[in-house]
Amino acid sequence: MRGGSISALVAALGGMLLSVAGSMAQAQGATPNLGTEAQLAEGKQLYDKYCSQCHGEKGDGQGIATPYLNPEPRDFTKGKYKVRSTPTGALPTDEDIKRSIRQGLPYTAMPAFPIFSEAQLTNLTFYLKSFSDSFKDPEAYLPAFPIPEPPKTTAESIEKGKEAYVANGCVRCHGALGRGDGTSAPEQKDDWGNYIRVADLTKPWTFRGGGTRKDIYRTMSGGFFGTPMPGFYGSLEPEVIWSIVDYIRSLSGDADQAPYANLARAVPAEGALDLERGKELFANAPEAMFPIIGQIMEPGRSFHPSTTAVKVQAVYDRNEIAVLVRWNDMRAEKTGANGPNLEVPLWDVDNPRGAAGGGSEEEGGGFWGDEETSGGEGGSFWGDEETSEDASGDGGSFWGEEEAGGDDGGGDFWGEEDSGSGTGPAAVQSEFSDAVALQFPSTAPAGIRKPYFIFGDLENSVDLWFADLVKSKARLFQGRGSSSVTESEAKPPELTASFEEGEWSVIFKRKRRGPGIAFEEGQFVPISVTVWDGFNRERGNKRGLTSWYDLYVEPTEAPSPFGPMAKAGLGVLALELLIVGLVRRKRKKDQAAAA
Incomplete structure (x- = not known):
């Protein structure tokens, strides 16, 4: 033994x-393993069935679905992949490619494929590599850099990470609190001149290469070509990289998965519902995060909304209820106008590929519009954008659609003469302003049926508490479908709004009882939220929205369980006495009949 x-x-x-x-x-020049003819043949079968619709029959990222995807599918012919465990400039390992296929890319059209066996993954990897001659060059390979086991996260490591985050220029693009609102965020471009989005580091579940500590360490070490996001392997000590990882994770409360909820709770307020108190009003109100999705059912569709989630809190007193809505935004659009009933073309052609989202190309807008800008190379899990032949990089960013941009995209990554103040991008003129709306049924639903969540329907209308964030007053709309949204003559809610450190905070306040639905204690009130990002030219039915969720109005005093218990006990006792009485009566009749 x-x-x-x-x-x-x-x-x-x-x-x-x-x-x-x-x-x-x-790495030293041995002949690369590119698979046998049989392995390549099986890999081709898998590719044709599962991958070619997006990535194209030739692997050039020009599949039939490409025009409708953002970011675009990866062009494999360049041999430049995004999520790697190899140093900057090197090809990915086979395990890198397999992991990408197996796990997919969160918040993109690239799905996970856990159905593939190890042999299938190997053969598909061989076939993907056959699209690029780069994999035939032994000198293009480098060994993967080590990823040590993560050290324990401490308050000290988080503080050191925060300092390193600022010192290494992260704040200039990602913002002081990682909300993607750095001073240079709107002007960022990749190496091909395409506008690119800086990631929101407070949502690690949206990171393209994964949000675990090891995932982030890998990205910090390897970096991404095609953007100013460098690889820090060899230039920063591992403990410094780990400290930045710890700080990034702390921005989300160290959440491994999105903490989405399906219920918001309105709780009794402590003190008067004075809007001047701002967010202080909601200090003791539990927070509910709802996911935002694009409105793709009705004309004016938004396949790529900028906002991914909203946070909702609510408090009430004897007469009024107040609801706080918060979401992250790269820049506050406080010019132009917006409204839920603005017309949008069937396909929003006023923001074609290559045009700036916040204005014209000359105005320095962004790719945030309805379509991604196109550099002809395609994007995706493998790298949102491709680099040119002589560029050193695989493009794209682990953090979001893309990482910070090139030389003409708003200055040096490191912040030129400083690291950035994190106070947010400068405001510019925009056609459409930022806006938000809370949606409630006009009347309490009978049973489980609710109005259609896209602005109601003909039989079941909805009320929209709408705030154009250019203006200081809210408006009240009634919807009977997306084509029938009209402003109501009833008194709208009170409103206050602020934008700070990349976050909008909007508070609505209204009487608990009318007009519209009443907010009674112990009641579940359906609620939906819509966000319009003016930078993304969202307006009318082109918007991000939530499905129906519930706002539960918690009773001021918890109901005593003794009353219901007593009623239930008396009911059971009465039923038992009735049964005993019937049995005795029948028994007496039977005895009389026998006599």
Whole structure:
């Protein structure tokens, strides 16, 4: 037994050494393993069935679905992949590609494929590599950099990470609190001149390459070509990279998955519902995060809304209710106008590919419009945008659609003469302003049926508490479908709004009882939220919205359980007495009949 264990240990160590030697040999010029003809044939079958619709029959990212995807599918012919465990400029390892296929890319059209066996993943990887001659060059390979086990996160490591985050220029693009609102965020471009979005670091579940500590460490180490996002492997000590990782994770409360809820709770307020108190009003109100999705059912569709989530809190007193809505935004659009009933073309052709979202190309707008800007290379999990032949990079960014931009995209990544103040981008003139609306049924639904969540329907109308964030007053609309949204003559809610450190905070306040639905204690009130990003030219039915959720008005005093218990006990007792009485009566009749 002991001899067998030693033999197994020797064999395992030998296998590890051979694996490392093979990796080093490949990096030093050994012939790369590109698969057999049989493996390539099976890989092609899998690719044609599952991948070609987006990535194209030739692997050039020009599939039939490409015009409708944002970011565009990856062009494999360049051999430049996005999520890697290899140093900047090197090809990915086979395991990098397999992991990408197996896990997919969150918040893009690239799905996960856990259905593939290991052999299928291997053969598909070989076939993907066949699209690019780069994989035939032994000198293009480098071994993966080590990813050590994460050290324990501490308050000290988070503080050091915050300092390193500022010192290394992250704040200039991602903002002081990581909300993607750095001073240069709107002007960022990739190496091909395409406007690109800086990631919201407060939502690690949206990170393209994964949001675990090891995932972020890998991205910090390897970086991404095609953008100013550098690889820090070799230039920063591992403990410094880990500290930045810890700070990034702290921005989300160290959440592994999106903390989405399906219920918001309105709780009794502490003190008067004075809007001048702002967010202080909601200090003791629980927070509910609802996911935002694009409105794609009705004309004016928004396939790529800028906002991914909203946070809702609510408080009430004897007569009024107040609701706070918060969401992250790269820049506050406080010019122009907006409204839920503005017309939008069937396909929003006023923001074609290559045009700036916040204005014309000359005005320095962004790619945030209805379509991604096109550099002819395509994007996707493998790298949102491709680099030119002589560019050093695989494009794209682990953090979001893309990472910070090129030389003509708003200055040096490192912040030129400073690291950025994090106070947010400068305001510019925009045609459409930012806006938000709370949607409630006009009357309490009978049973489980609710109005259609896209602005109601002919039989079941909805009330919209609407705020054009250019203006200081709210408006009240009634919807009977997306083509029938009219302003109401009833008194609208009170409103206050502010934008700070990349976050909008909007408070609505209204009487608990009318006009419209009443907010009674113990009641579940359906609620939906719509957000319009003026920078993304969202207006009317082109918007991000939530599905129906519930706002529960918690009673001021918790109902005593003794009343219901007493009623239930008396009911059971009465039923038992009735049964006993019937049994005795029948028994007496039976005895009388027998006599």
